[in-house]
Amino acid sequence: MVGQFASPLLVNGCTGKMGVSVAEAATSRGLHLVPVSFSSRENLDKTIQIGDIDVEIYGPSAREDVLSSVIDEFPDVIVVDYTAPNSVNSNAELYCKLGVPFVMGTTGGDQQLLYKSVQDSNNYALISPQMGKQVVAFLAAMETIAEQFPGAFSGYRLEVLESHQAGKLDTSGTAKAVIACFEKLGAVFDMDRMVKIRDPEQQLYMVGVPEEHIEGHAFHLYHLTSPDDSVSFEFQHNVCGRSIYAEGSVDAAVFLYKKVQSMDPKRIYNMIDVLQEGDMR
């Protein structure tokens, strides 16, 4: 058990890599994992083993009924979503319709619509493209600099490279958030020129990803050059594996549970809120 956190956790997307990692991190921290998850495919007839728990996977046609039953049985349940970019909005709509608080770790989808769904329904949600504590701290620093010194990098050219495992469907949500800060600082960036690497050969020989992490890594490089080419800056954050996101996601669920219990009026949070309150391990 984590402090006062007694709430059950339902991890949606236990057929995927992050879903499994979060479910494992939750159980190893003594949290109650609801043995239910969903899939985008019908008739999967499958269970996923997480420690000694068999998580039953339900298809799209059953998800509303099954989730309603889970809420009846566990009124304090928190959902953690790690599915796919094209499921972000429909999943969020369902959580909002049923009034179940959720952590949205899945990136992509229509982010504006996502926030609107939560606002309109008055639900509780924590939304973040990045759950890793140290990367969240970097993002927080970028937001602070952008707010305090808008235009400080006026006219600088920005180049961005991100490399992730071949199965990643979307452009890095973290890179998009960092780029938004550089743009506030005045840097010029053309999203079409983002270098997105998904080819394992290039990752090994060009990016320098260790072979054992080709299937799970997130390397980001941001390079800034002054208009006259006399000054340059480089920022880099390279993550191998998924444990920092899994641990951060559990921190996020614990944080959201506390906010729901205290009927906090803010209702929509991000990971910087969690970090600021000292709630990340």
Ligand SMILES: NC(=O)C1=CN([C@@H]2O[C@H](COP(=O)(O)OP(=O)(O)OC[C@H]3O[C@@H](n4cnc5c(N)ncnc54)[C@H](O)[C@@H]3O)[C@@H](O)[C@H]2O)C=CC1
């Ligand atoms: N916020 C963060 O810190 C992080 C976010 N992510 C994001 O999490 C998402 C998932 O990443 P991975 O686990 O690596 O991908 P993955 O492809 O291994 O797993 C996603 C799983 O979700 C399933 N799925 C798709 N639609 C679904 C739906 N409507 N309901 C239930 N299941 C559904 C897929 O069949 C797949 O098994 C991506 O958007 C990724 O960018 C990944 C790592 C960290």
Ligand SMILES: O=C(O)C1=N[C@H](C(=O)O)C[C@H](O)C1
């Ligand atoms: O898909 C991933 O793996 C990751 N996705 C997140 C993103 O898109 O920013 C976070 C991290 O880059 C890993």
